[in-house]
Amino acid sequence: MNTNKNPLIETSLRLHLVACIAFIFLPILGSFAFSLNSDRFPSIPLGAFSTEWYRLIWEDPFVWVGFFNTVKVGLVVALIATILGFGGAYTDYRFRFFGKNVYLALALLPPTIPVVIMGLAMLAFLSRVNLSGHAVSVIIAHGVMCSPFAMAIIRLRLSQMDPDLEAASWNLGGSEWATLRHVIIPFCRPALLAALFITMAVSFDEFAVAWFVSGLNETLPVKILGFLQGQVSPRINAIGSLAFLSSIILIIFAQMLMRNPTRTSK
């Protein structure tokens, strides 16, 4: 046996793992189980196996509208947030200027603002500039919220770059634009893809701000709340399971890209 193991640390880590599974994954698993249960109300013992609730949401045009809104918003947000995040991260990597720490703090601030306050502020601002209640409102709000995530991921990647690499490219005849295109972006490619997936996942799941600004263009999480308020239906479990699956797949992709960047980059 390995003698370098502290039993206290071992036990705490195991407890932590058990707690994670119990409080994070069991409820989700429960919801997943009930989504395939024929009973009207979630209760034990389970009734018969049924895909009825999935069939119902499949046939519900409102769910589809919400889903398409979510996807549309998610794709555009991922793209915008990743571009903004890359810009922020590259600025941080490349330049030294007065007030840089303030700039960085501001750029990374949005996730620390309580979402309700963010949602209210967004609604107040966007309605004043006549941009509230559209899909584009959600895109703007989510773009603001997601770009710090993208920036953090890309900054991490840039911090692993040999500081001579960029200058080496200039020295070999690459202008600043050519270097950005042929050196910086290829080097950051795994992080850029990871940022795309994660920001998309964040946008998929975000509810509060979307609820404030989406108006009639509700995204799926807003739709789910609508369902809950109207009637308690096991359809929610079915939607929830699908939303969870799509998010977790995006996160897993992102993790795989960030874990071994050298292998994925050719």
Next chain:
Amino acid sequence: MIMTSTITSDTIVKFDSVIKKFGAFVAVEETSFDIRRGEFLAIMGSSGCGKTTTLRMLAGLEDPTEGNIYLDGERVNGKATWDRDTPMVWQSLALFPFLTVQENVEFSLKMRGVGKKERAERARIWLEKMQILEFADRNISQLSGGQRQRVALARALVTEPKILLLDEPLSALDAHLKVRMQAVLSNLQKDLGITFVYVTHSMSEAFSMADRVIIMSRGKVEQIGTPQEIYHKPKNTFVAEFLGSANIFNGTLSDVAGNNWTIDTDYGSYIVHPEGDLAKQTGEALSFIVSAENIRISDASSSAGGIIARAIGEEFVGASATVYFETAIGQEIKVQKSHHELAALNFATGKDYALTWDSAACYVLPQS
């Protein structure tokens, strides 16, 4: 700004009263020197002496604060590095990890808009010259240190530049590989006939490869010359100490009789024969050096005279040994002798010996 010398076709680079400051910090003090076409020039000094900054100014990665830099007759101040053809081999090598070996070598051709087919052809010529053609499709991470070195060289040379800049390229290699790569670089420079400017902190690298060496310290050029010149005739005490091969004696010039100068030191008066036109007055401080292999050791009891010093240590250097002495006033003196000679003396540390030399072995430092 006055031009200190004219640019001839033999001169490929000219630094004319160049100064580089970073804020208040002066990285390179006013410096003027020429680099000859086709020479292997080493710039040597300890870290922070300004040697890398000098190289980066030549590459166009830094702009001089004052003065002018001429490259092939053209003033290049303010000219971006991508518009110059001054490729550099980096200390970190700075190979692109996301490109294959061949793509790395093709890079500068691609940046210059050379077509795909020609790029591949030209890259392969250099891969072959550097004996790494078989690794063309590999990733950089799959190569050994020496192979990476060769990729870095091929990548820098593929445009067939007139000048190649090297910034401590061998520092990451182990001693054995270092010597082999020195030979590769040396031969390459001779074959290509292009100018190499090689920055290093290692005396053995600089002296074994370079035609001329520039010694820098604290932003100042201390001496420029061939390795022989610098080794045997250091210009001042800094260079002599930096090379570390000679003993320095400081004193005062007390008498000038033609080419026989008398210098009074802590150990008595010595006659020296200065070289060249040294304009010194009696009473001026003056230093001379005696190299370690030119000092004789005799028993303290003998009538040889000279400096009485205590043997404090011995260092084994192959066929010979370097022995260290300490004088009564605490100066350390180095002497190099064969093991045979030491045995004949019954040499032992802790004992006192008399150290003597011929006046012809003294070299007077032009500057103190």
